[in-house]
Amino acid sequence: MGAKRPELVSKLLEVCLNESDVDGLEGLYETGAIFVDYDGSARGWPDIRAAHQRFLDEGLSLFLNDSVVFQADDIALVHWSWTVTQPDGTTTDGTSAEVLRRQVDGTWEFVIDNSDGSALIGIH
Numbered sequence: 001m002g003a004k005r006p007e008l009v010s011k012l013l014e015v016c017l018n019e020s021d022v023d024g025l026e027g028l029y030e031t032g033a034i035f036v037d038y039d040g041s042a043r044g045w046p047d048i049r050a051a052h053q054r055f056l057d058e059g060l061s062l063f064l065n066d067s068v069v070f071q072a073d074d075i076a077l078v079h080w081s082w083t084v085t086q087p088d089g090t091t092t093d094g095t096s097a098e099v100l101r102r103q104v105d106g107t108w109e110f111v112i113d114n115s116d117g118s119a120l121i122g123i124h
Helices: 005-017 023-028 046-058
Strands: 029-037 038-042 061-072 073-086 090-104 108-114
Touching: 005 023, 005 046, 005 061, 005 073, 005 090, 005 108, 023 029, 023 046, 023 108, 029 046, 038 046
Parallel strands: 029 108
Antiparallel strands: 029 038, 061 073, 073 090, 090 108
């Protein structure tokens, strides 16, 4: 599984999370990548996997709304607006800030996946 455009990496993440396929997420992250959310930061796949598993254990689902991409050669900054739905049907909206790098095979992977974007300013 590999995305040929940086914004499609997040769409793959959305599909994997909504299908409870945490293992499918592994190829979306570079070795040593960082995932950041309100619970803190995780570095490397085992910790990132655990963070995504917590999301699934809480019974949440993710819908990505709109994105904007800024690309400079093999580095891209992608922002998404998203909606997370709780098991009781309530929703939370936010934005992400993601840094991706094009790999030698032409696919893109997360270097930094900041799922809560600027909302983390002041708490980390």
